[in-house]
Amino acid sequence: MAAVLLVASATALLALAAAWLWDYAVVRLLWRPRAVAGMFRAQGVRGPPYSFLRGNNHDIRRMRAEADALRLDVRDHNYLPRVMPHFLTWKQQYGGPFLYWFGAQPRICLLDYESVRQVLFNKSGHFFKTDAHPTILAMLGKGLVLVEGTDWVRHRRVVNPAFAMDKLKMMTTTMVSCAEPLIKEWERLASRNESREVEVEFSKQFQDLTADVISHTGFGSSYKEGKEVFHTQKQLLALAMATLLNVQLPGFKYLPTKNNRLKWMLERKIKTMLMAIIQPRLASNGSGYGDDLLGLMLEACLTTEQGEKRDELTLSMDEIIDECKTFFFAGHETTSHLLTWTMFLLSVYPEWQERLREEAIRECGNANPTADTLNKLKEMTMVLLETLRLYGPVMLMLRKPISDIRLGSLSIPKGNGIAIPIPFLHRDKEVWGDNANDFEPLRFKNGITNAAKTPQALLSFSIGPRSCIGQNFAMLEAKSVMAMILKRFSFTLSSSYVHAPADHITLQPKFGLPIVLRPLDV
Numbered sequence: 001m002a003a004v005l006l007v008a009s010a011t012a013l014l015a016l017a018a019a020w021l022w023d024y025a026v027v028r029l030l031w032r033p034r035a036v037a038g039m040f041r042a043q044g045v046r047g048p049p050y051s052f053l054r055g056n057n058h059d060i061r062r063m064r065a066e067a068d069a070l071r072l073d074v075r076d077h078n079y080l081p082r083v084m085p086h087f088l089t090w091k092q093q094y095g096g097p098f099l100y101w102f103g104a105q106p107r108i109c110l111l112d113y114e115s116v117r118q119v120l121f122n123k124s125g126h127f128f129k130t131d132a133h134p135t136i137l138a139m140l141g142k143g144l145v146l147v148e149g150t151d152w153v154r155h156r157r158v159v160n161p162a163f164a165m166d167k168l169k170m171m172t173t174t175m176v177s178c179a180e181p182l183i184k185e186w187e188r189l190a191s192r193n194e195s196r197e198v199e200v201e202f203s204k205q206f207q208d209l210t211a212d213v214i215s216h217t218g219f220g221s222s223y224k225e226g227k228e229v230f231h232t233q234k235q236l237l238a239l240a241m242a243t244l245l246n247v248q249l250p251g252f253k254y255l256p257t258k259n260n261r262l263k264w265m266l267e268r269k270i271k272t273m274l275m276a277i278i279q280p281r282l283a284s285n286g287s288g289y290g291d292d293l294l295g296l297m298l299e300a301c302l303t304t305e306q307g308e309k310r311d312e313l314t315l316s317m318d319e320i321i322d323e324c325k326t327f328f329f330a331g332h333e334t335t336s337h338l339l340t341w342t343m344f345l346l347s348v349y350p351e352w353q354e355r356l357r358e359e360a361i362r363e364c365g366n367a368n369p370t371a372d373t374l375n376k377l378k379e380m381t382m383v384l385l386e387t388l389r390l391y392g393p394v395m396l397m398l399r400k401p402i403s404d405i406r407l408g409s410l411s412i413p414k415g416n417g418i419a420i421p422i423p424f425l426h427r428d429k430e431v432w433g434d435n436a437n438d439f440e441p442l443r444f445k446n447g448i449t450n451a452a453k454t455p456q457a458l459l460s461f462s463i464g465p466r467s468c469i470g471q472n473f474a475m476l477e478a479k480s481v482m483a484m485i486l487k488r489f490s491f492t493l494s495s496s497y498v499h500a501p502a503d504h505i506t507l508q509p510k511f512g513l514p515i516v517l518r519p520l521d522v
């Protein structure tokens with residue numbers, strides 16, 4: 001009897017495995033890609049052919065590797081052949097939109113503003129973000145960047161007050177005091193040299209500075225512990241970079257491979273460190289939770305929409321941890337690259353460097369910048385917006401419709417990926433004019449809305465309900481740091497600089513940004 005039962009269970013298991021294998025290997029990896037490609041072909045949309053399991057990941061890897069040797073002139077801002085050679089090739093070959101394959105996931109790459117606006121404004125509520133890579137998920141957590149639907153509404157309501165302008169204005173003082181010691185150090189180093197100059201690698205310095213700023217503004221007196229969290233997140237980022245284009249087999253993320261074990265260990269470490277910051281803060285209830293981002297978030301978690309006190313947190317402890325991970329990571333990497341590329345462009349265009357210096361000295365005088373003086377830096381705003389247009393740190397936004405949908409004349413099936421390559425749209429000559437590839441801050445003279453033929457064409461912080469919650473924070477930080485540097489130093493690119501923008505999830509200078517600083521009073 002027992003033997004019969006054993007045989008029956010084994011047969012049932014085998015049948016289950018065969019059904020799963022059939023669905024996964026035959027339906028999902030073979031039949032569906034053919035059907036999807038055929039469905040798009042019938043609508044006039046073409047693209048590179050699908051390869052079993054790998055999709056076009058190996059093409060992407062190969063084209064990127066070939067393009068890696070490309071070096072650009074410092075005034076050449078069209079880095080698409082270096083950074084997104086696969087999209088450029090497919091656009092030339094198939095026109096837009098085109099279909100490509102990220103593993104077995106079909107993705108439609110949109111190259112026109114009309115469709116992009118429809119997706120990002122998401123008035124029908126049909127578009128969600130695509131499922132994040134497991135390591136990216138471990139690094140960012142399921143915070144505001146990745147949550148959807150009613151969860152997103154709940155999270156956004158809790159996080160919003162922390163980014164209100166009056167709160168950010170108070171944080172400007174913290175931003176300035178984080179930059180001050182760095183500036184003093186550069187002055188000291190320059191004074192030691194006979195030339196009275198000093199060469200600084202800005203990409204690294206800005207990463208440290210923005211980590212410092214977000215640790216202080218995010219966690220107040222616990223900023224040292226906050227920085228530890230950062231370092232651990234960076235290790236997860238390195239792991240994500242190394243594995244991003246690997247084929248994701250179902251269930252693979254649960255296997256105790258070397259990378260998965262490392263990922264789990266880092267994830268646990270981050271959670272423990274953040275709990276150690278958050279729990280004492282919650283216990284300090286009576287004296288308020290503090291006016292840093294964490295304190296403001298906890299306050300909002302415990303306040304009703306009518307301003308009354310709640311007994312229970314609106315977000316669970318795990319959700320608060322995930323929000324901390326999110327604003328830590330989203331707030332640090334991106335802003336540091338904005339600063340880096342602004343320094344780069346101001347070194348290449350000394351006439352703009354001088355204009356911004358005059359403006360900073362005129363508006364701030366001898367004092368350090370404040371939120372009010374920063375508000376008067378109009379030309380600085382124009383330069384930062386133009387930097388974001390040409391060298392915006394975020395290059396790709398991904399979405400998927402949650403039901404079959406029409407986008408203009410195109411039918412897109414439920415779950416199909418949608419890719420929005422920002423640098424391509426920012427170089428669209430129909431929208432930005434013939435000088436779309438040039439550095440021309442004056443295009444923003446009359447604000448973002450009037451800078452291009454299409455309103456809200458600047459996508460660097462995205463547009464619509466899911467646009468960046470930290471954009472005012474980032475602009476204030478970039479303005480205060482740039483104003484302080486401009487008032488104290490003149491600067492040029494070091495002769496060792498090599499112009500090779502690179503995609504490390506965000507856009508970064510591959511070999512860093514060495515800059516020669518010369519204190520102005522010398």
Ligand code: HEM
Pocket residue numbers: 144145146156326327328330331332334335338392393394396397398459460461462465466467468469470471473474
């Ligand atoms: C130059 C700096 C920054 C850039 C270029 C940038 C860019 C973006 C972009 C493009 C998105 C939309 C992503 C998508 O929809 O797929 C986004 C969302 C977001 N950003 Fe930023 N960001 C910057 C700074 C910051 C800062 C300083 C913070 C926080 C301290 C932050 C927090 C967030 C959050 C939480 C979201 C998700 C918002 C939501 O979905 O409701 N970002 N950012």
